Every structure is written in structure tokens, then in C-alpha cells.
Amino acid sequence: MATGIDISEFIVASPDICNARPRIAGTRITIQSLVMDHKTGMSAEAIAKEYPQLNLAQIYSALAYYHANKEQIEADIDAYRADCEDWESRYRAGEL
Template identity: 50%
Template sequence: MADKSLDRRIVRTPDICGGKPRIAGHRITVQNIAIWHDRLGWDADEIASEYDLELADIYAALAYYFVHREEIDQSIREGKAFVEEMRRKTSSKLEEKLQGKT
């Protein structure tokens, strides 16, 4: 196992994950870790085990999140708003069938 210092565990790359901060070598964003930990209640061990990550990766992501919490929480809110807007604009084929519209 290669030793990575904490400042190299979280990276931002413009063409990967939309430039969001993520765990180096993975497409798992700090935002993902924050949602799983704070909103779903998963502990660091669960996240590390589920996604085959080192505990240090999880703690580095959480530390990054707490330093940049306002920015990342805003990104989460924007993502939720986008999904809701798309749901309002796009009809569900299943819902249409259930209502006999097709």
C-alpha cells in the first residue's frame, strides 16, 4: 500500500466528475462521502468497506468537506433542485401507462 499524504488524497480534475473534489484514483466525490456520512448515517468504516477505500481516504474527504461545507452543501442543493425540475418537466412513461394515456 502506497503512502499518500493527506493533501494528495483529494484532487480536482476539470474533466473528471465535473471538476468536483474527489478521492484520488476514484470517481467518488467528497460530496458522495458527505451524503453517505452525514445524511445516510454511514460511518467511515462502512463507506471504506463498501467502496474498497482506505479509511484515510474517507477521513480526508470528510476533512475537506468540513472545510468547504458551504460550497459542497450548495452543490448538493443545486443537484436536488435540478432533479426536481427534470421530474416536473419530463413525464414518466410508467405513470402515463398507469393512467391509460398511451
């Protein structure tokens, strides 16, 4: 009988990589990035085309991780958006 793959190994977080945000193991692709794409209406298959280094199991694992840790990932997304707004504001003010 064949053994299955432990999908928990697909998601990792390291303090010194991607600001400790959860990401796909072996990459710097964060769960946040994949979720943001998915929230714009992209299917897992469309995301796989954008990230050819990922397979569907990794993408679905990321989406499952999001649903299991929604509050944390939503906070990451909110912080990212706030940073973007800050940078845009500073750029428009000529501070950059």
C-alpha cells in the first residue's frame, strides 16, 4: 500500500524569512500572497499558473491553512495594506 503525503509539511514559518509569516515550504511565497490572489477571484488552478513552481496540493494546503488561521492571515493582510497605503502616501508627499 502506498503511503500518503503529510500536507502539514507544506506550510512553514521561520523568524528570519518573510517576517516570520507562514509560507510554502522551500519558497518565499507567503500564505498571505496566495490568499490575496484567491480573494480577487482567482481559482487554485489560476494561482498555479501564476506560480508554476507550486502544485495544486500546496495551493490548497495554503487555502486550508488560511481557513484554519483566518484571524492571523487577515491581520497580516491588513498590515500589508496599511504599509502599502503608508508608502503611497509618502511617495505622493514627495518624501521618497
